[in-house]
Amino acid sequence: MSKVNKLLHHWLLKSVSEKAFAWLEHKQAQISSGAAERVFFTAFSAVPRYLGKQDLQLTFQDLEAAEDVIPGWYPGNWSVDQAGRTLLLLALPHDDAQGYVRSLDQVFSTADMGELVALYQSLPLLPHSELHRQRAAEGIRSNMSNVFQAIALRNPYPANYLDNAAWNQMVLKAVFVGSPLHLIWGLDRRANPELAKMLADYAHERWAAKRSVTPELWRPVGRFADSAIVTDLEKVLANGDTAEQEAAALACAESPLPQAQALLSRYPDLQSSIQQGNLTWNNFSRK
Template sequence: MSNVKKLIYYWLSQSVSSTALAWLEQKQTEIAEGAPERIFFTAFSAVPRYLGKENLQLTSQDLSKAEDLVPGWFPGDWTVDQAGRTFLLLALPHDRSENYVRSLDKVFSSADMRELVALYQSLPLLPHPELHSQRAAEGIRSNMVNVFNAIALHNPYPADYLDNIAWNQMVLKALFVGSPMHLIYGLDRRANPELARMLVNYAHERWAAKRPVSPELWRPVGKFADSEIIADLAKVFADGDMIEKQAAALACAESSLPAAQELLSLYPQLLSAIQKGELTWSNFNRNRLPVCK
């Protein structure tokens, strides 16, 4: 049993009955030993009936172990049925990648919303991760916010395997549907000039419609600022509330352009807070961020 499976099994042993755990063990053994596909599909569908749908009760130590095994893996909001389904997915034989992917395609194509959430959350844990990028891109296009969030938030798979086109679409959609950008793993690492321009254009559309712009929009923008973007940041400083001004200041601080530094120098309190490490994107006051829809 892999370390990831062992950890999931341990969590489940702390959360479900011995009868439920025995059923799950039996099914994963049958699946691992090459049982007919229908055994897997039937068990995958039946997991909530046997295990329930309660939240996993994970400690900070549990979450640290998850991060150690798979950087970026955060199962803090997983339920027992999601964990159980992931456990069964990890039991599927995967020596022949084409057969493995074919089986995954079948379960994705027939899954309901709750099953899709479990499937997309499991992507960073599955064998042959390089073969699942198209599947992840489909999750990004989902009209179901829960399904979109399963791939976009607290999930390291997109940052590690999506190309820039799919990645940029995901970040922009997160803004569009009101998902918190700070929960997108790898947001800073995967920032790129095309994304910065897309986000600024989106901000212009929001302003033209007299609608608010999430301060988090500026996080991937600052390091790619040009004269036009600096003018936009000046507008945020002039018209925004304190949270928006903080975001504009952080964006300016990441720019190497003299004009950005000159703009930031006009707000010495914010500049001082950044220089002292009191204001960073990591400690940005997310609890006060407005939901912009």
């Protein structure tokens, strides 16, 4: 049994009844031994009826164990039915990669919203990770917020497998729909010049409409700021509220441009707070 399977089993064993757990184990055994696909589809749909929908009862140590197995995996907001459905997905025979993907395509095509959330949450755990890129990109385009968040937030799959075009679209959509950017795993690592320009352009659109922008928008921008973006940061530092000023200062601190450093030096309190480690993106996001 894989480490992921062991963790999910352990968590479900302490979160559901013995009868429910026995039903799930029986279905896993049937599916893994090559039962007809209808057995999988029927069981996948029936999981909430047998296991319920309550949250997994996870400790800090459980979350650390998940992170150790797959960096970025955060099941802290998972329910028992989501964990159970993931175990059924992992039970599907997968020696034939194309056959496995065809089975996934079939369940994705008929899934309701709750099932889609479980499916997208499970992507970083499934075999043949590289073959699920198109499926992840479809999740990003979803107009169902729960489905979008399942792939975009606390999910390592996008950062590890999406190309820049799909990744940038996901981050921009997260800004647009108001999702917290600090919950996007790999945000700093995957920052890139094209994304920086897209976010700056979006900020201009919001300002033109007399609307505000989330201060987190500047987090992936600083390292790739050009002179025009530094001018935008100057505007934010001059006119923004405290959170906006702090975000702009952090972006300036990450920029290699002399003009960005000169701009930051005009705000010595913010500059000092950053230099002393009191103001970072991590503690900024926790406020």
